[in-house]
Each structure stands twice: as C-alpha cells, then as structure tokens.
Amino acid sequence: MVAMEPEPVEEQGLRVRAGRVLAVIAGALFIALLLNASELEREAKAKPLGTERDVWVGIWKPFATVSRSLYLDRPRAWADHALDRGGTGDVFELPPATATVAATPTAPAQLVRTPSAEEPLRIWIGGDSMMKVLGESFVREAGGSGLFDPVHEPQLESGLTRPDFFDWPRELNRLASVQPRYDVFVVMFGANDAQGIIEPNGTIHQVEGSAGWVAEYRRRVAGVMDLLRADGRLVVWVGQPVMRSDGLSDDMAMMNQVYREEAASRPWVRFVDLWPLFVDSEGDYNAYIADDDGETRLMRNPDGVHFVREGGDRAARAILKVIRAEAKVD
Template identity: 30%
Template structure:
C-alpha cells in the first residue's frame, strides 16, 4: 500500500496576514506612545495649556498614583541629568582654573591680572550727563546729583532727554563705540540699585544717565523668547570681539511669563544670578507668547487675558525678574515688543508693553522702543525700513520675527546703551557716583 503524502495546511489569505501585521504594528506604536506620554506627562500637559489655553482633558488622571509615578520618574531622570551636567561644568571650570594657574606660573609668563574691584554700595541717584564741550576742550566734570540741593536735582526737560538720536540705522554694527579712558569718559548710569523716583518726577527720571558702564570683569545676561534668539548673538559678538565682555544667552523659543510650568523665567533668572555674580546687565525681550488666559495658581480656573487677576499675576512675574536683577546690583534693559502683523496679537502686545513700561520704569531700568528703532511709524507694522535711502526688509513673513537686518538694528540699539570703559575709568566713575564710599 503506497505511503500517503503529508497534507499541507491551507495557506492563509494574504489579506489576513497583512491585517494582523498592521494590527500588531499599531498596538506596538500605541503602547510606545502611551508610555512616552506617561513619562513625559508634565511636558505634554504644558504644551496643551500653552497651545489651547485650558487644562488638558486628561487632567483628572493626575489624581491616580499609577499616573503620578510616570511623572515622578521623568522628574528624577531630569534631575539626575542636570546633576551630571552641573558636575561636568564644575569639572570644566576647575580644569580651566588649574590650567590658568599652571600657565601663569610658567617661566616668562606675565603677571596675573589684578582682582576685580568690589561692587560699590547702592547709589540713590543717577548722574546727569556732562555738557558737550567746545571742540578741542576737555568736558568739565559733571556735578553729582546726590550732592546737589533738592531744588537743583531735577531731571532734564523731555526735549533734552531725547536730544541724542538713535544710532544711524545704516551703520549696522559696523562701527561700535570705542572704549574711553578715565579722563575723557562721560558720566554714565552705573548698573546699581537705585531708590524710587521722587514723588512728582516723570517716569524717565532714572534714565537721565543714558548709558550703562561695563568693563571686562562684567557679564551681560540675555533673557527672552525666539525674538531674543535672533538679536542676542549680534550683541554678544560685538561685546566679545570688540570689548572682551562676556555674556550669557538663555533665550528660548516659545517661552514667556504666562506659563511657568513650561519654562519658569523668574526661577531661571534667580538661579542664573546666583551662579554668575558677575552679571551687571540683564537684557529682556519677550511677550508674543503671553497674551492668553492662564491659571494664576495651579488647579484654579483660568484667568481671562487682561482681567484684573491676570494683570496682577503677570505684573508680579515681571517684578520677579526686575527685583532679582536689582538685588544683584545689575542694570536692566527691556525691549518693548514692536508692532505685529496680526491685529489681535498687536493689540495684546500694546497692552503688555504698557505693563512692561510701568514696571521697568518703577525699577529704574531702561526701555527701548522697538517700534522707533525699526521705523514702525505710529506703531503700525511695516516689513520694510528705510536704511541708507534703500527699502530694506526687516520683518519676516510671519509678522512677528525679524530678518538679519532687523535683528542688527535692535542689537545696535542695545549696544548704544552700553558704554565700554577700561577698568580704572569704570572704577573712577562708580566711585564718583558713590561719594560716601571710603
């Protein structure tokens, strides 16, 4: 009897195999996505709040211990990564210090530079700028306002305060100001904490000095969103290349003061000043990410944009930045947001600019009118500006950000308010602005 042939199983339809493979792939992707959301729930929640300006629909899950565990693991991993990064920075700084000591102790090495002069006590007044001397004559030293009678310590009229025009748009950072010596340096506004403006004085009383004196021992700190990310590099390049002044740029896109859960600028500024006590100037440029409702306190209903509760909370966050700078005796430059192409966003920026102006002037910081710098006539958006008798595009098509030409105009406005001074001249001016210093 012949052997029977083994029966082969019937082949499964190709369509069924493909469906099962796709179903398995979908299940795998869904599982991976769920695990990532579980681990990164904090970032996902903040993205939802910042994008849709309301609590995420799964906010109730945060009450479940199993859901909280994923967020805790993510925080722990972030903390460990930050700790590792901090240890590496400390090692790098220590290595640089050891190398510097070895270099200085080598035969024929130049003497180590003298230690930076200590910070001077707080000044309660702002020195007036020296009058312009006739050609060929050295300007006479200006009287210290702190030593004048109250009847004479008055601010200049508005016409005089605005007599110095903005730097020419066409120079485009190509001709930065030269450092000055102790004998010829004009009085400048020392970057120190100043007392509140006397009652009845105009809001610009603290800006009469006009510029901020910095030398190679000082550091500039840039705070802001994607607008600052475009402007800060131009300023930093000039500060480093021309004057040897260090700077620190922590600007981060999509950030502001409305959503500290996404990025907490007041806390970041506080930590940065603690880590870098040599910061003598803080430059701030932000706003377009903020004109939305937010929760004043975690878990509370969202406060409507421009409401009393919203404004109170937002002003407190502005003051948190300014108070930290004042506590560390750093000067402040705050750039107002220029006109926006979108009318609704532009209206929100005008409101925020009014808050910035009020708080910065109270803190005796310097305000830069970005509309004036960019030639936005009467505060109206214009993508082009007249530079050297030519129409130059200064805003990109999104109606918010700037071309390289626009970035350089704003950078030039910041540099125009910084007076690089050699260390002896700077110390002499700080001593002059603090006559009681022994």
C-alpha cells in the same frame, strides 16, 4: 510592491500582514504613551488655557494616573532628573531675592561700571523666541569691541505667563547670583504671554488685558525686575515690536505698557522700546523697514512675528546704545 521585480534578498521574509503591523504600531504607541503620560499631561497643561487644553489634559490624565500607579512614569522621571530636564508646577513663585543691595535707596551716579579690555562687562541676554535671532545679533554687535562679554541663552516658547513650560523665576534667580556675576541683564518676554494666567491662589484670568490679568502679570514683571537687582548692575528690559496681526499687536502694546511703567519706578531698569523701530511711515507693521543708513531691508520673518537677521541687528544696536550710554562707553 513594484510589479515584475523579484523580491530583493534583504526583503525576504520581512513582509508582515497589515493587521499585525497595526497591532505593533498601536501597541508601541500605547506603551510609549504609558511611559510618557506624565510628560504629555504636563505639556498639555502648559498649553494656553482654553478648550483645546482641557481636551488634551482630559485625554492624557487617565493614562497619567494609570502610569503613575504602575510606576511606569519612573524611567522618564529619572532620565529627566539626570539630564536636569522638565518644568515645575503652574504657579509663578518668585524666590526671595538673594543678591546684595545697599541699604541706601539713592541711585548711584553710574548704574554700571565702565568696562575695559581687561575687564569687559559681563552681559546675560535671553528671553523668549524673539530673543533667538536678536540675541545672536547682539552677541555679534557687542562682541566686536572687546568691552563686552555677552552670554546668549534664549528659551523658545517660554514666557512669564506659564512657568509650567519653562520656569523663568527659578532660572533667573540662579543667574542673578552666578559667579563671576553678570553686570548687565538684557531680557525680553511677552511674545508667548498673551494667554490665560493663573494666580498663586488658583484664580484663573482667561482674557489677557483684563484688570485681573494685568495685575497678576504686573506682579510677575515687577518680581523679575526686583529679582535681578544688584548693586552696580543694569537691567535692560526689551519691549516687543509691532506684529503683523492686529490682535497680537494690541496685546504687545498692552504688555509694553506694563514693562514701561514698572521700569519707570525702578532706577536700575531701562526699558528699550522697539516698537517705533519696526513701524513704517504710517506707523503700521511692515516687514520691510528703512534702516539707519536709509536703505530699506527685510526685517521680519514670514510668520509676521520674529526677526530675520537685519531686524535682529537693528534691535541689537538699539539695546547696545542704551548699555553704552549707561556704562559711559563712547
């Protein structure tokens, strides 16, 4: 309260005792909690495996049980369904590939057709939060020529380890058969993938990089590559760049190895290695990198992970170069 000031008219009668206010706030949050408990539980389950996740799941679970038994979770579920929101379970299931593939396994002379102004290449570009800025840059770099028609759909905080946050297999399966079909898929995952992973049989691999973890992650990467396969279609798999944190960098290098190996055995996949583009002369992370024209520019976000525009542009040019080469565009 400001002293000396008479109470303004619009405030008269609106002052309430603090105890009653606390009751209203606590009551509101409690009701909101019951209405929203299933969603809170789902989000807690989507956290990286570990103690923090267990604690939050433990907190929300009883509320979710009560909420479900009283049907209080229904309004939210209906709304989510109407808006096509919400994820699925935590099992990474690869749908059977529906796209058409010729019986002959021999690779064609040219993976993807050469575009013209009348029939530009339809390109889908997406993935995790790394793809936000990079994809924007790609749309700009690729869009100028009139030969490419890019569609940019990143999903922040998504990845391949945790389908319970965003179900990429389901989404990519849908995109693979969309009409008119996409000629090129540019995908990038991994920035959120350095965390515990669960096999379909329920086996948990807590530590990223362990033999069991790599085997399950490899199955998923290979599965996504196969899912996107179609005649006359190019899949560009973009590797992760070096990160400021050494631990995160090691994880990215480990996953890049998986991408590289799986891409190598699939003629329709090209792996684009961003790593060398974002290290300094000593081979280390540096936010400032000498660009193609020799000028040193700020490439990375202060978080030491994401790109800023210049970094996105640099990565986008590398990706576009690969697509141009495959499509035989000068």
